[in-house]
Amino acid sequence: MSDNAKGIPIQIIKAANPYTHEDMYLDKPSPIVYLDTLAQIMYEGYKQKDINDFSIVPLILVLEKDTIYDIKSKGVFKLDIQKELIHPLVTLNHTDWDYLVESSKSGLGIGYMVSPESKGVEKTQLADLINTISKIIELHGEINDFIVEVPPHSTTFHLSYIQWITKK
Numbered sequence: 001m002s003d004n005a006k007g008i009p010i011q012i013i014k015a016a017n018p019y020t021h022e023d024m025y026l027d028k029p030s031p032i033v034y035l036d037t038l039a040q041i042m043y044e045g046y047k048q049k050d051i052n053d054f055s056i057v058p059l060i061l062v063l064e065k066d067t068i069y070d071i072k073s074k075g076v077f078k079l080d081i082q083k084e085l086i087h088p089l090v091t092l093n094h095t096d097w098d099y100l101v102e103s104s105k106s107g108l109g110i111g112y113m114v115s116p117e118s119k120g121v122e123k124t125q126l127a128d129l130i131n132t133i134s135k136i137i138e139l140h141g142e143i144n145d146f147i148v149e150v151p152p153h154s155t156t157f158h159l160s161y162i163q164w165i166t167k168k
Contacts, residue, residue: 032108032167033143035060035070035086041140042110043081045133049125056126057113060086061100061162064107076100076111076157089157096155105146105164112161130161137165144168 042058058079062071071077077086100109110133112126130147137145146164 030167031069032067032106032165033069033140035068037140038068038110038165039079039081039084039086041133041136042079044136045129046081048132049129055115056129057115059089059111059113059159061109061111062107063101063104063109067107091157093156096157099154100162103148103150103162105148106166108165110145110163110165111159112163113158114160115158126160130163133163137163142168 038060046058058081060068060071060077060079062068062074062077065072065074071086076089076092078089079086112130114126134145134147137143144166146166148162148164150159150162
């Protein structure tokens with residue numbers, strides 16, 4: 001496991017590299033949402049649907065740098081709602097990454113991974129969860145979502161749906 005896989009990189013502006021206030025905002029994409037806000041939205045959806053058996057694993061898909069506050073790098077991150085942490089998926093291969101980039105509707109998404117061993121997950125249960133999270137996103141007021149079903153066998157990590165997140 002590399003050092004980058006152990007934590008989320010941060011950016012610190014030090015005196016040796018002074019920026020003016022204006023420099024900090026030039027040519028930088030504006031992040032879509034705060035990580036804590038997105039995690040809270042996902043938690044509320046899981047809580048409302050009483051899904052706590054971990055059969056549907058929530059992922060945060062960051063395809064472009066600086067699309068979400070508090071995550072400075074691209075990657076796929078597993079949300080651990082119980083421990084209130086995110087962990088980078090280090091097993092993602094180039095084919096999976098290429099599929100995500102080619103099918104993307106945004107630089108940020110929520111992925112839903114259903115383990116093949118999870119026989120108890122019905123498509124309606126997953127659709128209910130996604131629709132609940134979509135309604136919470138709508139209540140947030142500053143972001144939109146686009147729900148896309150992932151064809152079977154498109155990824156090696158059993159992604160079923162992606163909810164692409166954009167600014168309004």
